[in-house]
Amino acid sequence: MQAKQRMLTGITTSGTPHLGNYLGALKPAVAASQQVDTDSFYFLADYHALIKCQDPQTVHRSGREIAAIWLALGLDTDKATFYRQSDIPEIPQLAWFLTCVTAKGMMNRAHAYKASVDENQRQSSVDLDQGISMGLYSYPILMAADILMFNAHQIPVGKDQIQHIEMCRDIAMRFNHTYGEHFVLPEALVDEGDAKVLSGLDGRKMSKSYGNIIPLFAPADELKKLIFQITTNSLQPGEVKDPDTCTLFEIYSAFASHEETLAIRKAYANGIGWGDMKGQLFEYLNDYLTPARKRYDEIITDPAYIESELQKGAAKARAHSEPFMQRLRSAVGIMSLVGDLGAKQSGAKAKKELTKEEQAKVDAGKAKGIAIAKQRAEQESQQLAFEVDDLINTINTSSDPKAAGEEILAGLRTQIDGAKKKAKKTLQQTLELLEQRLTS
Ligand code: TRP
Numbered sequence: 001m002q003a004k005q006r007m008l009t010g011i012t013t014s015g016t017p018h019l020g021n022y023l024g025a026l027k028p029a030v031a032a033s034q035q036v037d038t039d040s041f042y043f044l045a046d047y048h049a050l051i052k053c054q055d056p057q058t059v060h061r062s063g064r065e066i067a068a069i070w071l072a073l074g075l076d077t078d079k080a081t082f083y084r085q086s087d088i089p090e091i092p093q094l095a096w097f098l099t100c101v102t103a104k105g106m107m108n109r110a111h112a113y114k115a116s117v118d119e120n121q122r123q124s125s126v127d128l129d130q131g132i133s134m135g136l137y138s139y140p141i142l143m144a145a146d147i148l149m150f151n152a153h154q155i156p157v158g159k160d161q162i163q164h165i166e167m168c169r170d171i172a173m174r175f176n177h178t179y180g181e182h183f184v185l186p187e188a189l190v191d192e193g194d195a196k197v198l199s200g201l202d203g204r205k206m207s208k209s210y211g212n213i214i215p216l217f218a219p220a221d222e223l224k225k226l227i228f229q230i231t232t233n234s235l236q237p238g239e240v241k242d243p244d245t246c247t248l249f250e251i252y253s254a255f256a257s258h259e260e261t262l263a264i265r266k267a268y269a270n271g272i273g274w275g276d277m278k279g280q281l282f283e284y285l286n287d288y289l290t291p292a293r294k295r296y297d298e299i300i301t302d303p304a305y306i307e308s309e310l311q312k313g314a315a316k317a318r319a320h321s322e323p324f325m326q327r328l329r330s331a332v333g334i335m336s337l338v339g340d341l342g343a344k345q346s347g348a349k350a351k352k353e354l355t356k357e358e359q360a361k362v363d364a365g366k367a368k369g370i371a372i373a374k375q376r377a378e379q380e381s382q383q384l385a386f387e388v389d390d391l392i393n394t395i396n397t398s399s400d401p402k403a404a405g406e407e408i409l410a411g412l413r414t415q416i417d418g419a420k421k422k423a424k425k426t427l428q429q430t431l432e433l434l435e436q437r438l439t440s
Pocket residue numbers: 008009010011012045048142143146147155156157161
C-alpha cells in the first residue's frame with residue numbers, strides 16, 4: 001500500500017455556491033474524503049475572499065453559508081480536516097516566506113493579473129495597473145502557501161486554476177533549492193472533459209459573473225422560478241426536440257441515473273413540451289436536493305455548531321502547521337536568540353549589591369543559558385516532529401498500515417510505562433503527536 005495521498009482544496013467565501021459548483025467540486029470532494037487512501041484538507045478561503053469582495057457582511061455571511069453547505073452535504077469532519085484559512089496563522093506567515101523567493105517576472109504572467117491589465121488596455125486606461133490590488137497580484141502566492149503548508153499532493157481545481165498550481169510548484173522548487181527539501185510538489189487534479197461544466201439559465205456556463213446561476217440550496221419556490229426561466233427554443237409541444245443542445249436536459253442528466261436520462265431522451269423524441277419538461281426537471285431536482293437542503297436549513301441557523309466544527313478542524317490543521325512552521329522558520333534562519341527574557345526579568349529580584357560589570361556578566365550568562373535552553377527546546381520539538389514523520393512513513397508504507405499504526409502506538413505505551421521522568425515525557429509527547437496525526 002502507498003503512503004496516504006493528501007488532497008487539498010479551498011473555496012473562496014465570496015459568493016453562493018450553485019449547482020455547477022456542486023457537481024464540479026463539492027460532490028466529488030465529499031466523495032473523495034471517504035476514500036481510505038486519502039487524507040483530505042478542505043478549507044474556506046476567506047483571506048482570498050478579501051481580494052474579490054470588500055463588503056464585510058458578504059464575506060462573513062458567505063463563510064457561514066459555505067461551511068453549512070459542506071456540513072449539510074455530509075462531509076465527515078472526523079475524517080477530513082475542514083477548517084477556515086484565517087484560523088491558521090501559519091498560512092500568511094508562510095505566504096511571506098514564499099513571497100521572498102517568488103520571481104516577480106512569473107507573477108507578471110499570472111492569468112488573473114494579465115486579464116485585468118488587458119482589460120485596462122482595452123479601455124485605454126493611462127495606468128495599466130488601475131484597480132489592481134497587491135492582493136490580486138499576489139494571490140497565487142497565498143494559494144501556494146495554502147497548499148504547501150500541508151504538503152498536499154493533489155489539488156482538485158477547475159481548469160482556470162491550473163496555472164496557479166504550476167506557479168505553486170515553481171515557488172516550492174525555489175524554496176527547496178534555497179533552504180533544503182521541505183515541500184512536496186503538488187499536482188492539479190482536473191476533471192477530464194467538459195461534461196461537468198454546467199450551463200446556466202441563459203445557456204452560457206453557469207457562473208456568478210454571468211448572473212445565471214441556480215443556487216444549490218435555493219428554497220423550492222425559488223428553484224421552480226429559476227428553472228422556468230431557463231432559455232429554450234420556440235419549438236411547440238409535439239415537435240421533436242434535440243436533448244443535446246438543451247440546457248434543461250443537460251442539467252437533468254447531470255443529476256439523473258443513466259436509465260432516467262434515457263427515458264427523458266425518449267420524451268424529447270416524442271415532442272415533450274417545454275413547460276412539461278421544466279416541471280419534470282423541477283420535481284427531479286427538488287426531490288434530489290430536499291434532504292440536504294433540510295439539513296442545510298437546520299445548520300445555517302446554528303452558527304455555534306458550525307463554529308465548533310471549524311474550531312475542531314483548525315486544531316487538527318494546526319497540529320501540523322505549527323511544528324512545520326517552526327521547522328521552516330529555522331530553515332530560513334528566523335529563531336529566538338535569547339528566549340523569553342522579558343517575562344523572566346520581570347519576576348527577578350533586583351541585585352543592587354552587584355557592580356555594573358558583575359551584573360553584565362550575570363546577565364550575559366543568564367541570556368546564554370536561556371538561549372541554549374530555548375534552542376534545545378526548539379531542536380527537541382523539531383526532532384519530535386521528524387520522528388513522528390518517520391513513524392507515519394513507516395506506518396503508511398507498511399503492508400498493513402492500520403495494524404502497523406496500532407502496533408507502534410502500543411509499543412510507545414509500553415515504553416512510557418517503563419520509562420523514567422524525562423524520557424517518559426518525550427515518549428508521551430511522541431505518542432500524543434502520533435495519535436493526532438494518525439487520526440487527522
Ligand atoms: N483560488 C481558488 C479559487 O478561486 C480557491 C483557493 C484558494 C484554492 N486557495 C486554494 C484552491 C488552494 C485550491 C488550493 O477557486
